[in-house]
Amino acid sequence: MPLLVDPALARGVLREIAQPRLVSDGLTLRPWRRSDAAAVWTAFDCPDIQRWHVRGLDSLDEAGDWVTQWADRWDDETAASWAVVDGDDQPLGQVGLRNISLAEGSASLSYWVTPDARGRAVAARSVDALSAWAFGPIGFNRLNVHHSTANTASCRVAERTGFRLEGTLRQAIKHADGWHDWHLHGRLHTDS
Numbered sequence: 001m002p003l004l005v006d007p008a009l010a011r012g013v014l015r016e017i018a019q020p021r022l023v024s025d026g027l028t029l030r031p032w033r034r035s036d037a038a039a040v041w042t043a044f045d046c047p048d049i050q051r052w053h054v055r056g057l058d059s060l061d062e063a064g065d066w067v068t069q070w071a072d073r074w075d076d077e078t079a080a081s082w083a084v085v086d087g088d089d090q091p092l093g094q095v096g097l098r099n100i101s102l103a104e105g106s107a108s109l110s111y112w113v114t115p116d117a118r119g120r121a122v123a124a125r126s127v128d129a130l131s132a133w134a135f136g137p138i139g140f141n142r143l144n145v146h147h148s149t150a151n152t153a154s155c156r157v158a159e160r161t162g163f164r165l166e167g168t169l170r171q172a173i174k175h176a177d178g179w180h181d182w183h184l185h186g187r188l189h190t191d192s
């Protein structure tokens, strides 16, 4: 059945380029490496990361699988993730795109920051760098952030980075303690 509307982004827009390093505001977003497994394993020990991402890791090997999965997902153009590092190249956190739709030119943002690196706006600076690239050279039309209404820190990151609060989706996600309402924030490439 033919699509009657041109896709917003052409197939290959990601696959045909190498995943870039994005440098901005004292941080570098770089592709994950197998050698980052131990840092990811430690990060997922954080109860807040487990809580809000509803995921845990059972072993260092599983952390290794987590870091290596991103190459295939980049090639599939379904999701992407960057390690956020500063001077010593050790991961301070993660920022990425999920649920990429080339047809709609849209994706949802995901981010977490290791407990030791919090309090320095690492997530907001990373989201700014990723959004500039996604809206600029790649040409996404819309990026979303959703988070539980109980996750105030994530809400602040979205607000600080120009993702407007567009509504509340009732009982949109199940966490360990039950259903949570979701804030939906959005930013368009035409937003200032």
Ligand SMILES: CC(C)(COP(=O)(O)OP(=O)(O)OC[C@H]1O[C@@H](n2cnc3c(N)ncnc32)[C@H](O)[C@@H]1OP(=O)(O)O)[C@@H](O)C(=O)NCCC(=O)NCCS
Binding pocket: 048, 049, 052, 053, 111, 112, 113, 114, 117, 118, 119, 120, 121, 122, 123, 124, 146, 147, 148, 151, 152, 153, 154, 156, 157, 160
């Ligand atoms: C959300 C998260 C990435 C933010 O980390 P960060 O970049 O270090 O953010 P900061 O600590 O600099 O705080 C950002 C803002 O949130 C506020 N904040 C931080 N922790 C907070 C808390 N527990 N309650 C309320 N506000 C909080 C800060 O005061 C700051 O507000 P400001 O912008 O008005 O100054 C980090 O807390 C995290 O990894 N949490 C667990 C995983 C997660 O929630 N991911 C998002 C899922 S949607």
